[in-house]
Every structure is written in structure tokens, then in C-alpha cells.
Amino acid sequence: MSSKLAILFVAGVAALNAQDMPLDNSVKINLPPDSPLTLISANLGESHVSRRGSAVVLDLDVALTLHNSSPNRVRGVTLLVAAQEVTPGGKASVSVPSLDVAPNQNFPVRINLRLLRPAQMGGGPLVQVNLDGVLFQDFSFYGPNRLDSRRSMTAWEMEAQRDRKYFKSILAARGVEGLKQAMLESLNRQTERPRLDVQVSRGPAVGSAAVGEHSAKFAFLHFPDAPVDPVGGWAEIAGNEARNPRIDVRNLSSRQVRYVEIDWIVNDRQGQRFMAGSVPASGPEFNLKAGGISRVLQDTALKLSKDGGPVSIAGMTGFVGQVEFADGKVWIPNREALANAQLLGILEPSPEEQRLLDLYRKKGPKALADELNKF
Amino acid sequence: MTHPSQSTLALYAGQDLGWFARWRTQRHVAECRECRIEVRAFGSASEELASLNELPAIAWNRMAAEMKANIRLGLAAGECVRTGPAPFAWLSGARALTACASIIALVATGLLLQRPAPAPPQIATGSAVLRATANGIELNQGGQTLSLLHVPSGNVSYSAGAQGSMRAGYVDSDTGNVTIDNVYVQ
Numbered sequence: 152m153s154s155k156l157a158i159l160f161v162a163g164v165a166a167l168n169a170q171d172m173p174l175d176n177s178v179k180i181n182l183p184p185d186s187p188l189t190l191i192s193a194n195l196g197e198s199h200v201s202r203r204g205s206a207v208v209l210d211l212d213v214a215l216t217l218h219n220s221s222p223n224r225v226r227g228v229t230l231l232v233a234a235q236e237v238t239p240g241g242k243a244s245v246s247v248p249s250l251d252v253a254p255n256q257n258f259p260v261r262i263n264l265r266l267l268r269p270a271q272m273g274g275g276p277l278v279q280v281n282l283d284g285v286l287f288q289d290f291s292f293y294g295p296n297r298l299d300s301r302r303s304m305t306a307w308e309m310e311a312q313r314d315r316k317y318f319k320s321i322l323a324a325r326g327v328e329g330l331k332q333a334m335l336e337s338l339n340r341q342t343e344r345p346r347l348d349v350q351v352s353r354g355p356a357v358g359s360a361a362v363g364e365h366s367a368k369f370a371f372l373h374f375p376d377a378p379v380d381p382v383g384g385w386a387e388i389a390g391n392e393a394r395n396p397r398i399d400v401r402n403l404s405s406r407q408v409r410y411v412e413i414d415w416i417v418n419d420r421q422g423q424r425f426m427a428g429s430v431p432a433s434g435p436e437f438n439l440k441a442g443g444i445s446r447v448l449q450d451t452a453l454k455l456s457k458d459g460g461p462v463s464i465a466g467m468t469g470f471v472g473q474v475e476f477a478d479g480k481v482w483i484p485n486r487e488a489l490a491n492a493q494l495l496g497i498l499e500p501s502p503e504e505q506r507l508l509d510l511y512r513k514k515g516p517k518a519l520a521d522e523l524n525k526f
Numbered sequence: 527m528t529h530p531s532q533s534t535l536a537l538y539a540g541q542d543l544g545w546f547a548r549w550r551t552q553r554h555v556a557e558c559r560e561c562r563i564e565v566r567a568f569g570s571a572s573e574e575l576a577s578l579n580e581l582p583a584i585a586w587n588r589m590a591a592e593m594k595a596n597i598r599l600g601l602a603a604g605e606c607v608r609t610g611p612a613p614f615a616w617l618s619g620a621r622a623l624t625a626c627a628s629i630i631a632l633v634a635t636g637l638l639l640q641r642p643a644p645a646p647p648q649i650a651t652g653s654a655v656l657r658a659t660a661n662g663i664e665l666n667q668g669g670q671t672l673s674l675l676h677v678p679s680g681n682v683s684y685s686a687g688a689q690g691s692m693r694a695g696y697v698d699s700d701t702g703n704v705t706i707d708n709v710y711v712q
Contacts, residue, residue: 160629200659205567208672213638214700215688220702235532236532236533237533237536237537237568238568238674239654239665239667240654240709242709242710243674243675243707243708243710244707244708244711245706245707245708246705246706246707246708247704247705247706248704250703250704250705258703259700260614260699260701260703261698261700261701261703261705263675263676264673264674264675264707264709265672265673265675265676266674267665269674270567271566276652298708307706310631318532320608324585335602339622342679345627348657348658348659349657349658349684349686349692350655350656350666351652351655351656351657351686351687351688351690351691351692351711352655352656352690352711353654353711354689361674374601396688415688426685426686427686428687428688429685429686429687430688431687431688447687449546449688451688451690453686453688477637498682499684499695500683502695502704502706503704504698505543505683505695505696505704506697506703506704507682508681508704509681509697515703
């Protein structure tokens with residue numbers, strides 16, 4: 152009897168595995184003919200597709216090698232990866248900021264994602280990888296920018312310049328030992344930064360979420376050099392859930408603004424502060440003229456937990472984290488302002504700071520100093 | 527023939543179109559086999575997502591009935607093998623003890639299952655939810671979960687976007703490059 156069961160089990164496992172197939176010719180990499188990047192190779196590694204009833208799950212493990220065929224140094228790349236763009240789980244993007252790729256140089260991009268699509272969709276490749284944008288050293292940009300990657304990559308590059316400048320100033324003032332100390336402080340901040348389990352959903356809340364809900368006001372941090380200032384804001388709170396943030400902002404500058412991002416911090420009943428997320432405002436309906444006031448709002452809900460338990464939201468703080476002007480220029484807070492507001496221990500480090508920390512961990516302070524001196 | 531866009535077909539499949547767009551799409555789909563297949567595919571994918579990783583349903587009533595039947599069978603079997611009349615024989619012996627224990631277990635299980643528990647707060651039930659965990663980003667729909675992004679690195683920074691996205695930033699151990707993956711709730 153037991154041997155029959157074992158045979159049945161083995162046959163069942165084999166039947167399940169038979170549904171897993173390599174993705175071979177089902178991933179299409181689309182680079183426009185005039186693209187500044189060309190595809191050298193695409194290794195699909197262990198990418199595979201598995202059928203689950205009428206849906207298809209695509210596990211992507213793709214290693215691309217791209218070539219910079221432009222005359223400029225590449226600082227960032229964003230790829231749109233889509234199995235289908237409409238239903239949840241069908242679309243993602245992969246960005247690689249903090250690059251420094253010289254003309255005629257190759258560089259790698261990894262895609263490790265899982266996507267979902269209906270099994271009965273029309274023919275063609277199962278996954279399409281499209282170039283959304285390339286950012287160059289002089290902040291010029293190439294690409295369709297469907298994901299607003301121009302702004303994201305410009306902001307990351309500005310953060311990279313800001314953070315490199317900070318660490319270089321330490322290197323200049325206190326040498327390699329001072330740089331080492333600064334890296335250790337940064338590592339400590341990352342280790343001690345309170346982490347939350349955050350859930351995001353769109354649309355109105357239903358059921359018990361609405362029970363005990365009340366409207367709560369934002370407190371705001373104001374940066375002296377910010378071109379936009381928050382003037383008032385509210386969100387609905389119920390237990391560990393905050394919904395529908397709406398924040399009024401005033402444009403203090405003389406230029407038109409097309410994008411504002413408010414960073415959203417919550418504090419629990421013990422007074423501990425956590426980074427909850429960001430509230431962006433953009434699109435054709437958002438038009439913040441010089442001196443004008445406009446509203447940043449999102450029909451969304453954030454639910455916060457920590458160590459498996461809910462985080463009871465006692466208060467909320469917001470500050471302007473990013474501004475994009477109509478001419479494409481971007482503003483970000485400077486490092487001194489973030490330090491003065493005691494935000495460095497709450498915010499995620501910039502991609503460049505992450506890269507420098509990784510370099511320090513793997514190769515030590517001397518290699519880090521050499522890297523900083525390249526710029 | 528001009529076909530409706532994929533997003534229109536998806537919204538139609540989910541019955542989320544306005545009445546006029548629905549009527550217009552319905553007319554097209556009734557005549558276009560290709561779009562009919564697409565609509566069916568969107569509908570079934572949505573159902574499939576909800577059924578992924580679904581726990582098998584447990585028929586508690588059926589299980590309870592089977593337990594009762596087994597107890598009765600045990601008692602009946604005891605009656606069959608009994609050689610002579612014995613008053614209160616059902617109260618003695620290992621079988622009776624087992625039967626009593628089973629009844630107690632059944633009642634205790636029933637009470638446990640029926641005990642009202644406070645419902646945890648829920649956000650936008652039925653809509654897709656993105657969740658950042660220590661291991662990556664998950665998509666949850668209809669109470670069922672699918673992992674969308676497994677981050678191999680331990681040093682990952684997550685960032686939630688109130689427009690319905692979740693971002694993971696980490697240093698890729700193979701390339702040494704900072705990589706930022708973004709997944710979207712819709």
C-alpha cells in the first residue's frame with residue numbers, strides 16, 4: 152500500500168513539474184532603433200513559466216548586457232517589464248540609478264521579478280521589456296517616459312551628487328578614518344531604523360476598516376529652501392490604517408510646478424516615528440502656478456504593522472520630499488535640512504548611499520575613498 | 527474593425543465600465559470572437575489570482591457527521607460482540623471511553639469554531655493590496671497571496687507610493703549596481 156502511495160506521490164510531483172517550462176523565446180527586449188543603448192546579450196537564466204489554471208505565472212531571472220552607444224555617460228536606466236498592463240501583477244519596472252557608464256562601455260542589468268497574465272491572451276511573447284528612459288550625466292534624457300522615470304532618475308542622480316559631496320567633504324576634512332566613521336554611523340542608522348510592514352491598496356475602504364475612523368491632521372516639517380510648502384492636510388485614520396491623504400501645498404517659487412511629493416511619517420502611541428510612504432501629486436489636473444495653492448490627494452490606504460502586530464497611528468507628519476518644475480528641473484531637500492529635522496534615521500538611504508555603503512562593507516574605506524575621488 | 531483597447535476589455539470583464547462604454551463594448555464583443563476570448567481570459571485570470579495558494583476548504587459539518595457515525599458504529603459493534611445482556615455495559619470498556627472522548631472533542635471543536643472572534647480591520651477587501659515584507663513584495667487579492675518580488679539581498683529598502691506602488695531598492699550582488707524594482711497595484 153505504501154509503495155503505491157509513493158508511486159502516486161512521485162507521479163503527482165512529476166505532473167506538477169511538467170507544467171513548468173523555460174521561457175526561452177517568450178521574452179522580447181525592445182530597444183528603439185535610435186536608442187542610445189544597444190542590447191549585447193540577454194541571458195534568461197532560470198526564467199520559467201508555470202501554468203496555474205487559466206493564469207500564467209512568469210518567473211523572470213534575466214541578465215541583460217547593454218552597450219552605451221551614445222557620446223554621453225549614462226547615469227541611470229529604467230526598463231518597463233510587462234506581461235500585460237491592466238490587471239494587478241502584470242506590470243513592473245526595473246531601474247538602475249547611480250551608474251557611471253562611459254561611451255562604448257557595456258554594463259549589466261538584472262531583472263528578477265514575477266509577473267502574472269491570463270493564459271488565453273493572444274499570441275506573441277509572454278513578456279515585453281521596453282526601455283522607458285535613460286538619464287545622462289548632463290541630466291539630458293532619452294525615452295518615452297511612460298513611468299515618469301525622467302523625474303525619478305533625475306531626483307536619484309541629484310541625491311547621488313548630494314550624498315557624494317557630503318562624504319567627500321568628510322574625506323577632505325577628516326581623511327579615510329573620518330570617512331570610515333561616517334560609514335559606520337550610516338550603517339548604524341540603517342540597522343536601527345524602525346521598519347514597518349506596509350500594505351498599500353487603492354480605492355475606498357470597506358467593512359470594519361471604517362469603524363472608529365476619524366479625520367486626523369498632518370503636522371508639517373518646513374525646509375527653509377523648499378520651493379513648495381505644505382499649508383494643511385488631513386487623512387482618515389482607523390487603528391493601524393490611514394486613508395485618503397489630502398494635503399494643500401503652496402508654491403513659494405516663481406516657477407510653475409508639475410509634481411510634488413509629500414513624504415509621510417507616522418508616529419505610534421510610544422512616540423516612535425516611522426516612514427510610511429510618499430504621497431505624490433502629478434498629472435494634467437495638477438498645476439501649481441507660481442504663488443498658487445493646490446491639493447495633493449490620493450484615493451489610497453496604507454496599513455501599518457510591525458513585528459506581526461498592528462501599529463496604532465497616533466499622529467502624522469509630512470514634509471516636501473521632491474518637487475519637479477514645469478521645465479523638468481527637480482528640487483530635493485539638502486542633507487543638512489534632513490539632519491536638522493532628525494530625518495536621516497527615519498528615511499531610507501538614497502540609492503547612492505546604499506551603493507557606497509555596500510562598497511565600504513565589501514572593499515573597505517580605502518576603496519570607498521578611491522571611488523569618491525573618481526567624481 | 528476597430529477593437530477596444532486591452533484596458534477597456536479588462537474593465538468590461540470586471541464589470542467596471544460605465545453604462546455607455548459597457549453597452550458599446552458588449553456590442554463589439556458579441557460580434558468579435560477575438561475580443562470575446564480576451565474578455566474571458568481577463569475574467570478567468572482575476573478568478574485564478576484569487577484561487578492561487580488557496581487552502582482546501584474543510585467541511586466541518588461533514589467531518590462532525592462522520593465522527594458521530596463512527597461513534598455509533600463503534601457502539602453498534604460493541605453490541606454485536608457482547609455475549610450476554612449487561613446493564614449499563616455502554617458505560618464500561620475502552621470503546622465507551624473512546625466514544626466519550628470523541629464526543630467531548632467534537633463538542634470542544636464545535637465551541638471553538640463557533641466562538642465569535644473580533645474581525646481584524648480590513649482595507650479595501652476585494653481590491654488588490656501590495657505588501658512589503660522582509661522577503662520581498664507580495665500581491666494580495668481576495669485574501670490570497672502571490673509573491674511578486676523576492677529580493678535576494680538582506681539590505682533592502684522599501685518605499686510605498688500612495689498612488690498604488692511598492693518599491694524595493696537593493697544592491698544586486700551579481701552586478702554591484704543599485705537596483706530599484708517597482709511593482710504596481712494596477
